[in-house]
Amino acid sequence: MLIHISSPHMHGGNSIRITMLTVMIALLPATIVSVYLFGWLAVLHLCLCIGACMGSEWLALRLMGRPTTPVLDGSAALTGLFIALILPAAAPWWIALLGSIFAIILGKQVYGGIGYNPFNPALSARIILLISFPLMMTTWVVPMHLGGSALNLYDFNTSLQIFIHGIQSIPGHLDAMSMATPLGHVKTAATQGIPVIDALKSYDYNLLDAFLGSEAGSMGETSALALLIGGIYLLARHTITWHIPFSYLITVAVLALIFSSIDPNQYAPPLFHLLAGGLMLCAFFMATDPVSSPVTPLGQIVFGVGCGVLTWCIRTWGGYPEGAMFAVVLMNMAVPLIDHYCRPRPYGRKT
Amino acid sequence: MSDSSLFQSLMHSLGLGHSDFNGGIHPPMHKITAAQASEVSPMPPVLIVPLKQHIGEACIPLVQIGDHVYRGQKIARADAYVTASIHAPTSGKVVKIEDHRIPHPSGMGLPCMFIEPDGHDTIDPACLPIVNWRENDPDLLRERIRQSGIVGLGGAAFPTFIKLLRDRHHPVHTVILNGIECEPYLTNDHRLMLENTRQVIEGMQILMHVVQAQKAIIAIEDNKPDAAEAINACLSKQRLDLTVEVRLMPTRYPQGSEKQLIESLTGKQIPAGKLPLHVGVLCQNIGTTKAVYDAIAEGIPLTERMVTVSGDAVPKPKNLRVRIGTPMRFVFAQCGLEDFDDIQILHGGPMMGEKLRSADIPIVKSSTGILAMHTATMQSVHKHEDPCIRCGHCSIVCPIHLVPNLLADHCRNNQFDKAEDYHLFDCIECGCCSYVCPSNIPLVHYFRYGKGQLAQLTRERRFADESKARSEQRERRIERENADKAARRQRVRAETKPVLDGKNSTENDGDAS
Numbered sequence: 001m002l003i004h005i006s007s008p009h010m011h012g013g014n015s016i017r018i019t020m021l022t023v024m025i026a027l028l029p030a031t032i033v034s035v036y037l038f039g040w041l042a043v044l045h046l047c048l049c050i051g052a053c054m055g056s057e058w059l060a061l062r063l064m065g066r067p068t069t070p071v072l073d074g075s076a077a078l079t080g081l082f083i084a085l086i087l088p089a090a091a092p093w094w095i096a097l098l099g100s101i102f103a104i105i106l107g108k109q110v111y112g113g114i115g116y117n118p119f120n121p122a123l124s125a126r127i128i129l130l131i132s133f134p135l136m137m138t139t140w141v142v143p144m145h146l147g148g149s150a151l152n153l154y155d156f157n158t159s160l161q162i163f164i165h166g167i168q169s170i171p172g173h174l175d176a177m178s179m180a181t182p183l184g185h186v187k188t189a190a191t192q193g194i195p196v197i198d199a200l201k202s203y204d205y206n207l208l209d210a211f212l213g214s215e216a217g218s219m220g221e222t223s224a225l226a227l228l229i230g231g232i233y234l235l236a237r238h239t240i241t242w243h244i245p246f247s248y249l250i251t252v253a254v255l256a257l258i259f260s261s262i263d264p265n266q267y268a269p270p271l272f273h274l275l276a277g278g279l280m281l282c283a284f285f286m287a288t289d290p291v292s293s294p295v296t297p298l299g300q301i302v303f304g305v306g307c308g309v310l311t312w313c314i315r316t317w318g319g320y321p322e323g324a325m326f327a328v329v330l331m332n333m334a335v336p337l338i339d340h341y342c343r344p345r346p347y348g349r350k351t
Numbered sequence: 352m353s354d355s356s357l358f359q360s361l362m363h364s365l366g367l368g369h370s371d372f373n374g375g376i377h378p379p380m381h382k383i384t385a386a387q388a389s390e391v392s393p394m395p396p397v398l399i400v401p402l403k404q405h406i407g408e409a410c411i412p413l414v415q416i417g418d419h420v421y422r423g424q425k426i427a428r429a430d431a432y433v434t435a436s437i438h439a440p441t442s443g444k445v446v447k448i449e450d451h452r453i454p455h456p457s458g459m460g461l462p463c464m465f466i467e468p469d470g471h472d473t474i475d476p477a478c479l480p481i482v483n484w485r486e487n488d489p490d491l492l493r494e495r496i497r498q499s500g501i502v503g504l505g506g507a508a509f510p511t512f513i514k515l516l517r518d519r520h521h522p523v524h525t526v527i528l529n530g531i532e533c534e535p536y537l538t539n540d541h542r543l544m545l546e547n548t549r550q551v552i553e554g555m556q557i558l559m560h561v562v563q564a565q566k567a568i569i570a571i572e573d574n575k576p577d578a579a580e581a582i583n584a585c586l587s588k589q590r591l592d593l594t595v596e597v598r599l600m601p602t603r604y605p606q607g608s609e610k611q612l613i614e615s616l617t618g619k620q621i622p623a624g625k626l627p628l629h630v631g632v633l634c635q636n637i638g639t640t641k642a643v644y645d646a647i648a649e650g651i652p653l654t655e656r657m658v659t660v661s662g663d664a665v666p667k668p669k670n671l672r673v674r675i676g677t678p679m680r681f682v683f684a685q686c687g688l689e690d691f692d693d694i695q696i697l698h699g700g701p702m703m704g705e706k707l708r709s710a711d712i713p714i715v716k717s718s719t720g721i722l723a724m725h726t727a728t729m730q731s732v733h734k735h736e737d738p739c740i741r742c743g744h745c746s747i748v749c750p751i752h753l754v755p756n757l758l759a760d761h762c763r764n765n766q767f768d769k770a771e772d773y774h775l776f777d778c779i780e781c782g783c784c785s786y787v788c789p790s791n792i793p794l795v796h797y798f799r800y801g802k803g804q805l806a807q808l809t810r811e812r813r814f815a816d817e818s819k820a821r822s823e824q825r826e827r828r829i830e831r832e833n834a835d836k837a838a839r840r841q842r843v844r845a846e847t848k849p850v851l852d853g854k855n856s857t858e859n860d861g862d863a864s
């Protein structure tokens with residue numbers, strides 16, 4: 001084997017696989033919560049997405065005549081895990097499969113595989129799914145522990161039936177089994193001219209639930225607490241730095257604070273924004289995806305602020321209730337530019 | 352990171368917290384030889400002394416084959432400015448002068464002088480100490496340091512006297528003794544601080560006298576508290592009237608890099624293209640300081656140095672005081688290593704040292720350490736290179752605040768002007784970036800490649816410019832000569848005209864008729 005002449009002749013031992021594994025470990029709390037909330041449905045999705053992502057990666061590499069070892073580097077599995085966590089539990093299997101194939105083939109391999117994809121594969125897959133199948137991607141089953149649900153997702157057969165045939169195949173009224181996300185509810189209310197405060201009241205919204213995760217939403221997005229634990233783990237392991245998540249979250253909070261104090265009827269308060277939808281997942285896991293985010297510390301702050309502004313704007317004024325994924329993917333496009341202009345000042349030089 | 356450097360400089364200007372350099376890593380230190388007293392290496396059968404052991408020009412031999420030399424006798428003269436002369440490491444006979452491999456990764460050869468020791472180790476009678484150096488002119492001491500062939504012994508081998516030049520506009524107020532030794536495995540400075548404390552401190556005083564500095568800081572990494580204690584004890588015994596401060600610095604690589612150390616100690620960065628004296632400091636390595644002491648107070652030029660012999664393939668690692676020119680094979684043999692199958696040799700520490708191709712290479716002035724590593728260990732480090740996943744870890748650890756992954760891209764794609772724009776030449780090749788890279792990208796390798804190519808390009812450009820200038824000059828000369836010739840012809844014609852005129856005209860007339 002080649003031994004480089006060049007120093008250093010020591011290495012810290014980090015590898016792509018370790019990096020990916022660390023992120024997966026960080027997602028463990030959110031994954032556990034998703035299984036707790038959505039029972040077998042979550043398990044089925046997790047298995048399918050991870051399997052499909054690794055399978056399509058293997059296939060793509062085979063077809064291109066490249067070595068297939070990268071399948072095991074953990075990045076495809078991680079993409080699969082991400083896709084499962086950002087899907088609504090009621091999405092049927094083929095949506096998960098399509099999303100996985102799309103993420104790996106069109107989101108990653110066509111660009112040249114790991115390291116070359118300009119966008120976060122899982123997020124771009126979700127956007128395509130949302131645009132292609134808006135209804136299925138916005139039907140949210142009532143989480144298990146909320147009770148009152150007509151569905152028992154801890155029952156394997158019920159879950160399998162929803163997984164295969166969709167939630168419509170279950171006898172009973174769809175409304176009884178599904179509910180809106182807080183963001184969706186507020187958005188709908190806004191279009192009807194109902195003030196935010198009233199909308200939240202009618203939703204029976206409370207911050208603790210939002211923090212712990214007992215509300216409707218994508219499988220892995222509901223519990224801010226679980227995601228926060230994972231995020232802190234990533235920070236502690238130095239897999240990510242504080243720059244992106246903090247600048248992102250603070251931007252959203254500051255914007256929400258300013259506007260909600262100007263007009264509390266029209267604009268939702270900061271904590272609502274922070275705990276709602278995919279923000280936590282995006283801030284700690286998606287926006288910090290190494291490949292599609294800036295490398296320089298200053299660039300990362302610019303990126304985070306950009307994500308924050310876009311997220312808040314889309315949520316507030318856009319057509320979709322949730323803007324985090326669009327924001328991150330939009331900012332992904334600006335990364336080469338950001339990296340070029342946000343280079344740090346080298347030692348001993350003036351800018 | 353730029354933002355934390357901002358924070359730090361803010362803290363520093365407020366007088367809060369201690370300053371620090373940015374980035375850096377914490378590799379395992381493997382300082383296996385730290386607690387062990389150094390030994391004196393025996394004299395090898397033959398010493399191979401390269402005639403160039405420093406940054407700069409090669410030296411011209413002063414002795415001939417068959418000549419007898421004394422220890423400390425100058426055997427090669429430095430003519431260029433940035434250079435250092437070479438002295439005989441022991442007394443003996445010059446047996447040959449020919450090309451031999453020197454410690455360089457390319458395995459390249461340079462003229463070397465082969466000296467057979469006579470076993471007496473007689474010091475050149477001309478080598479005299481300057482005992483009362485305190486009363487002496489700094490310039491005279493500096494000249495002695497220059498004549499003693501002293502270069503930076505921390506690995507860079509930059510001629511020391513150049514750093515000692517005094518600049519009226521930039522007086523040096525502080526001398527920094529660099530006792531950091533942040534490279535893993537290496538402990539030679541550590542041992543010097545423990546075993547030659549007094550000499551090191553006197554060397555420091557000499558340096559302070561030469562540059563007329565009022566203050567000194569001895570910086571020691573906090574993994575060597577015993578060295579700090581020894582120095583403190585020695586200082587309090589001597590009751591110096593100078594301000595000398597011993598500072599324990601947090602262990603972090605590359606704390607010992609001159610730029611980083613100065614930043615950590617003073618909070619100031621050396622402006623690009625400038626020297627430490629531009630921020631009022633002089634930074635010298637411990638080994639160099641000891642060599643300065645030897646040259647002035649003992650009168651012995653640089654002929655010996657402390658070398659750490661270590662690595663996972665060395666049965667009995669230790670620090671040895673080795674004469675310059677001793678073959679590494681001989682040095683390793685002192686430490687129980689004779690068989691070099693499946694073993695890789697490193698010259699210097701593992702972070703910045705070069706891999707050598709053979710053990711038949713002499714110890715030179717810059718040999719801080721020689722490490723023998725099992726090939727398997729090295730292979731586990733130099734693994735297959737994966738694509739960059741843009742994790743940004745390299746930017747975080749870079750003490751120069753470069754963006755290594757983008758810089759490496761430019762080098763790999765031969766976009767050298769872009770690489771220059773990304774400050775390729777500011778890279779100190781500390782290796783932090785490669786060390787943390789999860790994709791095992793040999794970033795430093797690309798930087799060296801880029802620097803080499805750029806240097807080549809610049810040379811070629813200069814050569815092209817020069818030859819263009821030459822050919823233009825030649826054309827101008829030919830033109831001028833032609834013009835001269837024409838003028839001369841005309842003048843000749845003009846002078847001869849009156850005589851010839853009539854004749855010519857008559858001839859012409861005749862022709863015409």
Ligand code: SF4
Nearest residue numbers: 739740742743745788
């Ligand atoms: S550390 Fe390696 S993988 Fe990460 S950005 Fe730098 S070069 Fe790329």
Ligand code: SF4
Nearest residue numbers: 749778779781782784
């Ligand atoms: S080797 Fe160069 S680019 Fe890499 S960390 Fe050191 S100074 Fe920065």
